[in-house]
Amino acid sequence: MSQEVLSPVLETIVATATAAAPAFAATTPELRAQALVAIANALEANKPGLVSIAMRETGLTEARLTGEVTRTAVQLRMFADTIVEGGYVDARIDLADADFALGARPDIRRTHLPLGPVINFSASNFPFAFSVMGGDSAAILAAGCPLIVKAHSGHPELSDATAAVAAEAIQSVGLPAGIFQLIHGREAGVAVLRDPRIKAGSFTGSIRIGRLLADIAASRPTPIPFFGELGSVNPAFITAAAVAERADEIARGFLTSVSGSAGQLCTKPGFVFVPAGTKLAAAVSAAATELPEHRLLDPRISASFAERRDAILAATGVTPVIAGGVRFDELGHGWVTPTVVTVSLANLRAGREALLEEAFGPLSIIVETPAGTDLASLMPEFYEGNLTGTLHLSAEESTGTTANVAELQALVAAISQQVGRVLFDGWSTGVAVTPAQQHGGPWPATTNDASTSVGTAAIQRFQRPVAYQNAPQAFLPEALRDANPLGVPQAISPAGVSKQWGQRWG
Amino acid sequence: MSQEVLSPVLETIVATATAAAPAFAATTPELRAQALVAIANALEANKPGLVSIAMRETGLTEARLTGEVTRTAVQLRMFADTIVEGGYVDARIDLADADFALGARPDIRRTHLPLGPVINFSASNFPFAFSVMGGDSAAILAAGCPLIVKAHSGHPELSDATAAVAAEAIQSVGLPAGIFQLIHGREAGVAVLRDPRIKAGSFTGSIRIGRLLADIAASRPTPIPFFGELGSVNPAFITAAAVAERADEIARGFLTSVSGSAGQLCTKPGFVFVPAGTKLAAAVSAAATELPEHRLLDPRISASFAERRDAILAATGVTPVIAGGVRFDELGHGWVTPTVVTVSLANLRAGREALLEEAFGPLSIIVETPAGTDLASLMPEFYEGNLTGTLHLSAEESTGTTANVAELQALVAAISQQVGRVLFDGWSTGVAVTPAQQHGGPWPATTNDASTSVGTAAIQRFQRPVAYQNAPQAFLPEALRDANPLGVPQAISPAGVSKQWGQRWG
Incomplete structure (x- = not known):
């Protein structure tokens, strides 16, 4: 349980991610969308070279890996549209209500903020779609959380090559390098997961390793959510x-x-x-x-x-x-x-x-x-x-x-x-990347069966709700302002309804 | 980590809750709403007697306790309307798409199901609103989860009296007694929390006890979510x-x-x-x-x-x-x-x-x-x-x-x-019970900062998403059927849009 001192290299990585968090959290959804699409485009532009490394390192076929790059790009693009559409922040506005059932109610507005730096442990069996720039990474960046990826030891060269492509794309839209960094080695991954500046972890892999990491996340002095997708026999x-x-x-x-x-x-x-x-x-x-x-x-x-x-x-x-x-x-x-x-x-x-x-x-x-x-x-x-x-x-x-x-x-x-x-009347392999997808399930399929690691709902893992009470417009997040400059869906609860609550049922 | 054998009394309680789970999960929102409102009405009808016990056991004032019963009743009624409105299941329908970006996509529909039996550890400082029939209990029952409440030792007589009132109200609408049971004693609570048939826990209390219970929930052979609201200095x-x-x-x-x-x-x-x-x-x-x-x-x-x-x-x-x-x-x-x-x-x-x-x-x-x-x-x-x-x-x-x-x-x-x-420009005591409320926060304010223990979003803690792929109408949950017999909001994703994903941003 005691806090470890990180190696100088890891300390720099975690400190850089931490320093990047506030500004990244404050970026517009459009800028993050541009970054995601720039990564998608860059992966596709570099597909032959990346697939060639992947074939050598993983033994998977060219057809399968080529398709996987496309899937990875589609995932990134889907999240670009998801965050600009804005429903993912679940903006709720309760207008002030002098006639509230429990006495006058203030104006209360609720949105979701990014958690902060997140570590994602890559999978071996999807060297693109669940690896360096896979679905978890896309969701983490889409949410506005600085991302540290722990490369899988099964494809280290591909991980480095993918990271280089992604880093250049991220910088091309003007975002800082600190929002995405790659590390190698299980000990490094565990040390980062234990660091108090890290706010969540995600993982795809075995039950044994997933449980080990989930237990580390849960037993930290400050516990953090850990989203592991583990084993399944379907x-x-x-x-x-x-x-x-x-x-x-x-x-x-x-x-x-x-x-x-x-x-x-x-x-x-x-x-x-x-x-x-x-x-x-x-x-x-x-x-x-x-x-x-x-x-x-x-x-x-x-x-x-x-x-x-x-x-x-x-x-x-x-x-x-x-x-x-x-x-x-x-x-x-x-x-x-x-x-x-x-x-x-x-x-x-x-x-x-x-x-x-x-x-x-x-x-x-x-x-x-x-x-x-x-x-x-x-x-x-x-x-x-x-x-x-x-x-x-x-x-x-x-x-x-x-x-x-x-x-x-x-x-x-x-x-x-x-x-x-x-x-x-179908078979379970092939997981569609869509808004209604649910890729999860009770333990040991995952460590957290309220979440999904595929589909647009995957972004919810890396957000946290915050409510603002009687906040002046200038101090509200944009998603909650009356003028709604981001054009997000706002669920508005009017005054005068609370005294009718439950009337129909008793 | 080894499984304990429950005492005969606790075994009966957990077995009864477990047996009640499938039928309770399949109840209509209207029936659960009737139960919640019946409990609310019964609490208000029994207010003088209950408040009198509470004053003796807690030392809180009559005015405070009377107001708290009203708050408790309002919470129950709010959840009645919440579940009938139906947005809480976040129904999503992706229509089949022959032209999907990654090849033909099946029909995928996603809703939320109740977790199963839940134990709720009551608080001492809100003998009504965070106790036997408080906000957590209301959310658990609203979600369709059988509820076991661990009474707080600070007001055992009030807990029994409240439970008797609630149990009668539950039976008055035709629901079985197994959906709500009360236990006393910390050891009993811990034993139930450890039982593999229990699917989640909630708690309001100290950091020390909350951490102890959260660690138990996380270290079970099958870990479960644990929603503790602990300490805060505001x-x-x-x-x-x-x-x-x-x-x-x-x-x-x-x-x-x-x-x-x-x-x-x-x-x-x-x-x-x-x-x-x-x-x-x-x-x-x-x-x-x-x-x-x-x-x-x-x-x-x-x-x-x-x-x-x-x-x-x-x-x-x-x-x-x-x-x-x-x-x-x-x-x-x-x-x-x-x-x-x-x-x-x-x-x-x-x-x-x-x-x-x-x-x-x-x-x-x-x-x-x-x-x-x-x-x-x-x-x-x-x-x-x-x-x-x-x-x-x-x-x-x-x-x-x-x-x-x-x-x-x-x-x-x-x-x-x-x-x-x-x-x-206000003060933090007095938490409005409304759709946009967020009563939570990073550790140690809570064990789980993605959730709230006040407001309609509190129900999300006790649900789990499930997707259905190419399901015939007769085998879909009602919330996902084309005919939408429950009239819930359905977010429908049409065919033919995926190839445009991200186009605007790159």
């Missing part, structure tokens, strides 16, 4: 009618989702529940016509995947549908093809220690449930929080008019209780 | 021009705010900064014509106040303006009159160990600042987070046209950085 449920209707289509989508990015996605479907006796496993086997070998991100992930895969294959009653494999090269990188297995519900219960933990890589488990299984009860029986849960219905079941509708609705309610996103 | 700044303009008015308001409820309010102004040489202290002394003696809440608070008061009076350079006092009765209750002292800024610096800690009771420190003091720098020099910060300006300064406007704006910015509410 259970899916497929009805007998859905399998009967379109087994091949479901099998192909499933296989694409399991094997894409070599299965190294937090939203990879790890478990698929189907009624025993349906032909999903056969359809999956038939769909596995072409299974190119892909490299996993690094030797640690490779070793861990091989170990998890061995344990799963060795569990009682586990039958391979697609045998797949892991081949290690001389650098310790694992080269993989997908593995899909089936297991009965009874054997999942018996083998839960081996089977339930996330296997980060191209592996998924089809669980065959006997007739009469209460599917809704399986969610709490087997799982804690997950990022996603999926349900495939037949066309007729989707109308909500079949005999099993109540059972299906109970399953949807059970899934909703334990995930951040409920999908129908 | 600094105020008064300009020379304001003192010159209306010293007597300011002095009277200050004295009322310091002495109301015997100073036992989290928003009591603990420090007032005025330029040396102004006549505020004299005006305060002159305003202290009538100083009735009041009882403090309990012997522990009484002893603590007497100790803090002695330490402050003994610090170097501290001069009494109103001497006040503490008299102990045979039960150990302290009977107090207000104490106000002055100290120079230099002596505040020299005596910070004795002076800066909160004195919970009727005591405030006037700090006289020498000419040329950079007021904005005093906030970070002396204070961590506070619930409020106050600035008194002259009428001319309020126009923002005086020579010192930049200095005053810098002070407002500095205050904003460290508080949840910035007040002008």
Whole structure:
């Protein structure tokens, strides 16, 4: 708990971020939007060079990485429009009310201010979209918080190159270098997270490291919010009618989702529940016509995947549908093809220690449930929080008019209780970057299930509400002024309504 | 970290709350509104009896307690209207978009669901408004979360009586008893907070206990959010021009705010900064014509106040303006009159160990600042987070046209950085219960400065966002359906806009 002294280099970085905070907080949304778009444009302009480094460092394919740069640029541009539109500050104005139910009420106005310097720990599996200038970084800068990124050790050269591109773009719009700085090394990251000048942390990675960092943030003398996106196995449920209707289509989508990015996605479907006796496993086997070998991100992930895969294959009653494999090269990188297995519900219960933990890589488990299984009860029986849960219905079941509708609705309610996103008739990989997106979920999917790390609501993590009481116009934040110079949505509560509160309900 | 086995009584309570959660989450906002209003009406109908118990247990005055019941009822009614209006679920609908910037986008819709069972630790100093059916409880029930209240040991009989009134009202609208239960005892509260079925905690009280509970919540095997409102000293700044303009008015308001409820309010102004040489202290002394003696809440608070008061009076350079006092009765209750002292800024610096800690009771420190003091720098020099910060300006300064406007704006910015509410020309006690209210602030004012414990936004603490992707209408929460049967505000994002994102800014 005692405060550490930072190294001279880190001290300069944290001091620079801290010094930049007040002026950055006071920038106009337009200027921050210009910075975000300048970064987006610069990333796209430098795409070939950046993708080439990323391919070498991560083993991900050119197609995947090229698409990821585009996604990263789109995220930055989305936040540019989000902050200029202004709804993100949730401006509320309660006009003074002499007739208020509890006696005369002053004028009260509430907006959100940026938290101050934030550290973002990059992910390994999205070297652009959840890394140096990924979604968390975009949200932090959009909110007006100075950003310190802790580079992931899996792509240090790409991190430096991305940072150089971003820094030049930031300076091109006249913003100071102190609003964005990059550091390397886990010890450096932990030291910065512990520093009292840092006001929040974000993270994408493993449960083990995420918990470690979350505990550090919570146990500081001054605790700070920590937004970690950790582990998820993303259970899916497929009805007998859905399998009967379109087994091949479901099998192909499933296989694409399991094997894409070599299965190294937090939203990879790890478990698929189907009624025993349906032909999903056969359809999956038939769909596995072409299974190119892909490299996993690094030797640690490779070793861990091989170990998890061995344990799963060795569990009682586990039958391979697609045998797949892991081949290690001389650098310790694992080269993989997908593995899909089936297991009965009874054997999942018996083998839960081996089977339930996330296997980060191209592996998924089809669980065959006997007739009469209460599917809704399986969610709490087997799982804690997950990022996603999926349900495939037949066309007729989707109308909500079949005999099993109540059972299906109970399953949807059970899934909703334990995930951040409920999908129908699709697969959980591929997270749309949009206003309504929710990429989160109860522990251990995240450390904080009230927040999202994808979509416009992600900016809310880095803001804090402040109310102003009877403030003269000259001393109000612009978002709260009568003249509304920023043109933000203002929710105005008039005088004279409080005595009617609740009248309709009693 | 190991899981404890609950006592049979607590096990029944937690199991009952857990069993009630799904059905309570599925209730209509109208039914929950009826329950909240029924509780409000029942509290008012039972006001004389409840106030009589409260007077005996807390020593607070009849006028104060009667007003507090009204406030409690108004809070409940405000939440009734809030949930029926429906904006609190922040419903967002992204329509499917074949032309999305990153490839075809599915239909995604996002709402908020209740967290599940919540434990609320009551406060001692608001036996109604922050106790059994206070603001936190109202927000928890409004959100659709089963509520377990840990009664404060300072008013156990009142807690039982309030719970009986509330339970009857809840049953009168047909809701089950499991959505609201009362427990007594700190060990019971801690055991419930540790139980994995409990999804969040709220608390109003001391920094020491709040930190203890926050640490328990954060270090559970499954961490949960914990919303504690802890300590605050609420600094105020008064300009020379304001003192010159209306010293007597300011002095009277200050004295009322310091002495109301015997100073036992989290928003009591603990420090007032005025330029040396102004006549505020004299005006305060002159305003202290009538100083009735009041009882403090309990012997522990009484002893603590007497100790803090002695330490402050003994610090170097501290001069009494109103001497006040503490008299102990045979039960150990302290009977107090207000104490106000002055100290120079230099002596505040020299005596910070004795002076800066909160004195919970009727005591405030006037700090006289020498000419040329950079007021904005005093906030970070002396204070961590506070619930409020106050600035008194002259009428001319309020126009923002005086020579010192930049200095005053810098002070407002500095205050904003460290508080949840910035007040002008008023006093911080008396927190309006309204949509724009923010009762929170950085640590140690609260454990979670992104939230408020007063106002309609307080409900957000007990909700969690969930997105639905391509969900058939029959499987969507009502707030997200096309037909919008609840009539909630729906923020609809149309197709075809994403390719324009950021275009204006680069």
